[in-house]
Amino acid sequence: MTTFWAGQEGSFLFWTLCGAIIGMFLLGYTRRHKIEYEVMSVYALVQAFLLVLLISKSPFTYLWDAHPDQVAPGAVPADGKGLNPLLQNIWMIAHPRVLFIGFAAMGVPFALAVAALWRKTYIEWIPKALPWVIFGVVWLGAGIMIGGYWAYGVLGWGGWWGWDPVENSSLIPWITGIALLHTLLVQKFTGNLARTNFFLAVLTFLLVVYSTFLTRSGVLGSASVHSFTDPGTFVYTLLVVWLAAMALLGFGMLARRWNDLKPLAGKVGLLTRESLLSISTAVLGASALIIFFGTSWPILGSSSVEPAFYDRMNLPIAIALAFILGLSLLVVWRQESAGGLVNRSAFSFGGSLLMLALLILLGLDDWTMGLLAFTSFFAFFVNLAHGYRMSKLGVLSLGGPLSHIGLALLFLGIIGSGRYGQKETASLTKNEAKEVLGYKLTYVGSQPTGDGKWKFVVDVEREGKAFSLEPVMFKSTYNDQIMRNPDYASFISRDFYVEPVSLEEGEGHDHSHNLIEVKKGETATIGDMEVAFLRFDMNDHAMEGMTAASGFPVTAVLDVRRGGRTEQLRVVTFYKEGNEPDARTTMLKDGKIGFQVLNMSIDPSRKASMIQINVHGLEEKGVEAAKPEMLVIEASVKPFIGLIWLAALLMTVGLSFSLTSKLRAARNSGETRPHRNLHHEVPHSGIQHKKEEVTDPA
Incomplete structure (x- = not known):
């Protein structure tokens, strides 16, 4: 269908x-x-x-x-x-x-x-x-x-x-x-x-x-x-x-x-509430304008805008929006109510400070993320208290508070999963345990799923708890490409996520290569060589002659030390949407040993990166190639990503409550006085406004 x-x-x-x-x-x-x-x-x-x-x-x-x-x-x-x-x-x-x-x-x-x-x-x-x-x-x-x-x-x-x-x-x-x-x-x-x-x-x-x-x-x-x-x-x-x-x-x-x-x-x-809502509209408009500009840029320029642009530009907008989301419910319509504002906000302000202190103890170390967390907690507590008061009027009156609480939780989930997530590429030798991101992973083998796909069973242990993940890889007849489906386990405070990258098969297959993993700035030893990963070069001038059809080149700069001599290599991998990465082989000067970069992982929050290098021709130098079956994965930990799904549910339910309430109100065409010209409008009485202010769920 x-x-x-x-x-x-x-x-x-x-x-x-x-x-x-x-x-x-x-x-x-x-x-x-x-x-x-x-x-x-x-x-x-x-x-x-x-x-x-x-x-x-x-x-x-x-x-x-x-x-x-x-x-x-x-x-x-x-x-x-x-x-x-x-x-x-x-x-x-x-x-x-x-x-x-x-x-x-x-x-x-x-x-x-x-x-x-x-x-x-x-x-x-x-x-x-x-x-x-x-x-x-x-x-x-x-x-x-x-x-x-x-x-x-x-x-x-x-x-x-x-x-x-x-x-x-x-x-x-x-x-x-x-x-x-x-x-x-x-x-x-x-x-x-x-x-x-x-x-x-x-x-x-x-x-x-x-x-x-x-x-x-x-x-x-x-x-x-x-x-x-x-x-x-x-x-x-x-x-x-x-x-x-x-x-x-x-x-x-x-x-x-x-x-x-x-x-x-x-x-x-x-x-006043109308002033703060007007400001929030301007803030939302600024976000829409920024996203519109970035989205439309490929029409005007030759490339798309990087995701970091949206993150950077929308961060202050999210902070302002979360703050207004709370403050607007502490004031009233059409008259300033600064007096007593401190008392009305004391509970929410104090609760937000306590939660921020807790996050700092847990490792929050970015002041901009801290400010977003504080304003999000402020919006959460204000709307929680407001929702408690509104609940006395019936469940449909909870539409606004639920939606606003959902948005606050969305911001908190983005902080946890986006800013403080961890990612690592690892090679799992069959039946051998390996520590990855604090979890003990053991690849135990592959099994057919019955629909032409293969699942790769990875046993996971952490703090006495054990479970299995079954990511999937298969070759699709749709486009003759390798397709990958991840698997993950969800917990209250995090998700543990495993994506399959490749399978290095064991006996009976080609063993003319070895795999090593090297972090940026570090050195790994393989055979009689020391391989240092210096940096990435995203704009290698040597690639200027390549056509756009080849894809986007990423160059890993390596120093290979062997026999007292050091040789610098520039190993290129081409990435193109919808296709497998094209890992080019770069040979040492002797023409017998070559290097490919198969996989890379980058953790922006920690400014760290790692590459997986495929080294060809080691057997000719007397180095035994890896024989056991090996599954290459990319593992990641997503703190508090469950808040994002909870936020989506709360916003949907809250808006649905508001929809039901508005449909009921719309049946009465006399809800609002009919006036053709706004400059002749007679304002509602204070009693009418007070009643509407309490019962309006949005």
Whole structure:
């Protein structure tokens, strides 16, 4: 079933189907609220563009028409190519489906916003739009996190988010959707930020369309492992026209009504909830802008932006966001409440200091990570206390606190798993125990799995506890490449993760090489040689003559000392997306002994690196080659990565509670006073605001 949406054509069809189903519910929704004509006109236009894309890239095209040089007219293959083995996973059944529902849902706030500008109902649209904004954010966010969980368990690089341009293109509209949710609440309670809300509603959908353009137009090329191939000039042009048309419609209507959307007069204090939420919106906007810039860079430049750029730029944003996440709940709407702020924050502030002290005792040694941890704990404790108070009003009132607690835990999980994770490449000789990252590992052999794959059983012991991991390797008929699936064990405070790298088979196979592992700055001995690993050279000028098709070269600089003489070697390995590393052999001057770098591991947090060197020709010098079967693995420890999955669950559940609450509220069209021009709005009474402030879960 996953193959339905695995390609360009099928995913367009599924997106269109999701939009049609959502449109059926939207039709009844708008009919009840007497806004059917305007909203459905705009929404139908969105669907029309999808239909044109679907017609131009149809999944029902005959094979001989799509591939005339490969399939004879009328020929029916005995079997199809099938799905990439890495996508044959239960989470890939859900990930694209959930993501496309989120994409389709984001068209509804866009249609509601344009219709509100059309009808000049600048206030009434808020309660009608809030459920749909939350609905889109829930599905889009859940799709992103399911994709991250799939990547962590299947791809084998030990992470769940790699700042890939296609991943980012889904994240950006989620961020702006979250910003829209909060600015709608500001307008609901204070009457301000109307212009911001219409701008964000239009922008969020445009970013969904832009993500489609990035993914499907072929402009990313090799910058993303997820992008589709070039769909052709017509589809490329159609995507650009769709993006331009939606921008012209949305921003054109906003420009036309701009003067009607004047902010309310009056001074707004800094320590009010609306001010802090406005600041948080600006912070979210800065993050979205940074990610947008980095994601779009391959279109403008010749290379993609490194993940470190996103990490570095988003760190201060995360710190500010976590702090505001807590502080905003210690103040009230529309009036400054600095008095007593210290007392209200004492519990959360003190608890955060205690937790920070504990982390320092456990090894936290980076002040920026410490600041992020402190603000995240501050947000956690404030929302925990707020959730306790809100729980008296019913479970649905916990939507906001649960979502905010989830975000705080997400930041803490990122600190633990990202900044303080450990990684090491190791060679495990069969039936011989080896200490790796504090765990005793024993490779006990391989077993067929029954579906053409092989699992490699590794027994693990630590502190008296024993368990087995079974990473998988197999040669795929899909692309004639070696595929690898990791295995890991989860504990309360960490995951232990093992990725298979290669198998060095034993008796009856080629023994003309030996393996050694050398850390940067250290020396290893093999036979009558001493091999020192000096450094990596990522920009070796000797590679200038190589073509781009060869891949990205990484050069390891070695000093080989033998018989009183030292010879420096530059050993090159080429890395290319979707292919096995191409390890080139560099020979000593005698032409009899050669060196290859098979694997490398880099730990940025400890500024350490290690390479595995394959040494050829040792037998000719009387050195016996390694004969036992050997499994090469990359092991890693991910502290507190479980917090990331818990955070995703809490945010999804919390937003779902908020969605249910808003749907109930939207049934009462009199929830908000009808006013066509904001500068004529009569503010709600203090009693009404107090009631709404307590019961509003978001």
